Amino acid sequence: MQKAARRSQPTVRPPGRPREFDMDVALDRALRVFRERGYHATSIGDLTAAMQLATGSVYKAFRDKHAVFLAAFERYTGLRQEQTRSAARRGKNGRERLRNVLLSYAEHSQGIEGRRGCLVVGSAVELSAVDPVIRARVDTQLKTNEDFISGLIREGQADGSIPGHVDAGDTARLMICITQGMRVVGKARLPLDGPRLVGVAMKLLA
Secondary structure (H helix, E strand, O other), X not given: OHHHHHHOOOOOOOOOOOOOOOHHHHHHHHHHHHHHXXXXXXXXXXXXXXXOOOHHHHHHHHOOHHHHHHHHHHHHHHHHHHHXXXXXXXXXXXXXXXXXXXXXXXXXXXXXXXXXXXXXXXXHHHOOOOOHHHHHHHHHHHHHHHHHHHHHHHHHHHHOOOOOOOOHHHHHHHHHHHHHHHHHHHHOOOOOOHHXXXXXXXXXXX
């Protein structure tokens, strides 16, 4: 695995013919496969079929499956980060912003989106122990999410919507456990009453 990771480091490619496909569209299609099947159960054949590209085009753009996965991971975390921040922006204070973030996680943990699963959670379970490149990406993303939540808690403490005695760091870590747990429950297709669970989670801020 580590050997594959070294092969997948970004390289500078020489000028050539313009790429004849939309990279974001191709990665979104690859994402669906990786999220549903995981890394090891996904073959290059699965990816070429999903991305609607010839095998040669995939290898020319990404070199190997590991590189496709890394690009898809970056695409996924970028999209999810924007969804999370968009949800937070709809709140009037720190408490409302955090509640909206939790509701967003609950929403994306249900239905088809929930059954496809979270690529960060899947990567943490399947790859983090054996792939240092993926482990670093997962750790960075979880830390980014945790810092964002702790920032919202501190905002709430500054505007008076969250009590000052709440430990922002510890509570944010627990919130990460809750949000990632929602994604696991959604992947397992278990019933998930998002608003009710979020209401319970918000009691941590009492």
